[in-house]
Amino acid sequence: MPTENDARVLATRKPRLRIFADDALNAETAPEDLDAPLTPAEAFFVRNNGTLPRIDADAIAAWRLTIDGEVETSRSFGLDELRAAFPVASVTAVLECAGNGRAGFSPATDGIQWTRGAVGCARWTGVRLADVLAACGVKAGAVYTGHESIDVAIDGSGRPAISRGLPIGKALSPETLLAFAMNDEPLPLLQGGPLRIVAPGFPGSAWQKWLTRVWVRDREHDGVKMTGLDYRLPTRPVVPGESPDPAEFAVIVEMPVKSLITHPAAGFSAQVGETIEVRGFAWSGGPPVVGVSISCDGGGTWAAARLEEAADQWVWRRFRRLVDLDRPGPVAILARAVDATGRSQPLDVAPWNPRGYCNNAVHLVEGRVEGR
Ligand SMILES: Nc1nc2c(c(=O)[nH]1)N[C@H]1C(S)=C(S)[C@@H](COP(=O)(O)O)O[C@H]1N2
Numbered sequence: 363m364p365t366e367n368d369a370r371v372l373a374t375r376k377p378r379l380r381i382f383a384d385d386a387l388n389a390e391t392a393p394e395d396l397d398a399p400l401t402p403a404e405a406f407f408v409r410n411n412g413t414l415p416r417i418d419a420d421a422i423a424a425w426r427l428t429i430d431g432e433v434e435t436s437r438s439f440g441l442d443e444l445r446a447a448f449p450v451a452s453v454t455a456v457l458e459c460a461g462n463g464r465a466g467f468s469p470a471t472d473g474i475q476w477t478r479g480a481v482g483c484a485r486w487t488g489v490r491l492a493d494v495l496a497a498c499g500v501k502a503g504a505v506y507t508g509h510e511s512i513d514v515a516i517d518g519s520g521r522p523a524i525s526r527g528l529p530i531g532k533a534l535s536p537e538t539l540l541a542f543a544m545n546d547e548p549l550p551l552l553q554g555g556p557l558r559i560v561a562p563g564f565p566g567s568a569w570q571k572w573l574t575r576v577w578v579r580d581r582e583h584d585g586v587k588m589t590g591l592d593y594r595l596p597t598r599p600v601v602p603g604e605s606p607d608p609a610e611f612a613v614i615v616e617m618p619v620k621s622l623i624t625h626p627a628a629g630f631s632a633q634v635g636e637t638i639e640v641r642g643f644a645w646s647g648g649p650p651v652v653g654v655s656i657s658c659d660g661g662g663t664w665a666a667a668r669l670e671e672a673a674d675q676w677v678w679r680r681f682r683r684l685v686d687l688d689r690p691g692p693v694a695i696l697a698r699a700v701d702a703t704g705r706s707q708p709l710d711v712a713p714w715n716p717r718g719y720c721n722n723a724v725h726l727v728e729g730r731v732e733g734r
């Protein structure tokens with residue numbers, strides 16, 4: 363279990379999250395607590411690979427971010443210097459852990475058994491990583507960034523908890539931020555404050571928290587949890603029990619199309635003749651979402667939901683549909699999003715993979731209709 367102190371911090375700041383039995387602090391949100399377009403900090407999931415750092419006001423005042431490696435000039439910035447030197451930018455974007463939905467895989471894979479709640483959408487504010495890199499002069503040989511932080515492994519080895527990075531194209535893309543604010547408040551400690559990477563569309567693991575260094579690399583970054591099978595998917599189908607060759611795996615870059623029913627909640631009950639609104643959000647880390655279908659009979663028949671306009675590409679889009687419940691008995695509601703290239707969500711589970719990533723299966727919410 364997480365330390366008593368960490369669990370207390372979580373219970374105070376995010377009382378409704380479900381804490382996992384893990385040495386690091388990890389907690390997910392119930393789908394019905396994700397019913398707002400911007401997920402409030404108090405409902406936002408927490409995923410830690412290592413220790414939760416203690417960062418007080420003095421540490422924030424003394425915070426330094428170093429940029430080095432394949433740059434003309436290595437530089438280091440305090441938080442106020444970053445704000446003063448570069449234009450402030452915001453992006454509203456979904457943050458989803460690649461392991462979200464892992465509990466749906468059979469046989470089970472190692473790792474935290476996230477159900478649906480390792481996802482949220484927030485307005486992130488900071489400076490563009492591209493601007494900061496440009497100020498240092500990116501060399502022609504730059505291929506990837508490598509990100510470093512202050513959290514360490516739980517095992518006491520002192521090794522970094524995680525050190526991931528971005529392909530240089532994504533690092534230089536305008537939506538990629540060094541963020542110091544979330545939903546117009548200072549970035550909370552549990553979300554990586556005072557400074558984190560925001561990499562819209564990429565798996566949560568690429569959103570490095572408590573950032574202290576951006577190391578520009580001349581090769582794919584090989585930090586902790588960047589190599590082997592970590593945050594990678596097989597490039598060919600793999601079956602349980604195989605010992606696949608890591609060379610046949612590629613780093614996850616775009617999260618797949620997905621949707622979540624935020625209302626009604628699992629276990630709901632309604633009266634015969636009642637009309638309920640089925641609603642939730644749909645998003646994609648790649649080609650944009652173009653439609654959502656709803657089924658209220660376990661997938662037998664489908665009808666289009668109304669999809670609200672998205673302010674930009676990285677936001678989750680609200681879908682809604684009014685549904686008449688005209689028969690008593692159990693009812694099984696499903697939502698299924700489709701992206702602009704026609705890719706949709708599997709009805710059961712995504713292709714099995716050894717670490718249980720990217721399960722974007724449809725969300726099933728079961729309830730009961732009571733007769734009169
Ligand atoms: N320094 C650091 N950054 C990190 C992690 C971590 O353990 N340490 N976890 C990553 C993973 S796997 C995810 S899914 C997201 C979770 O972000 P959140 O805790 O703000 O929800 O942070 C990423 N950034």
Ligand SMILES: [Mo]
Binds near residue numbers: 409458459565566567
């Ligand atoms: Mo993650």
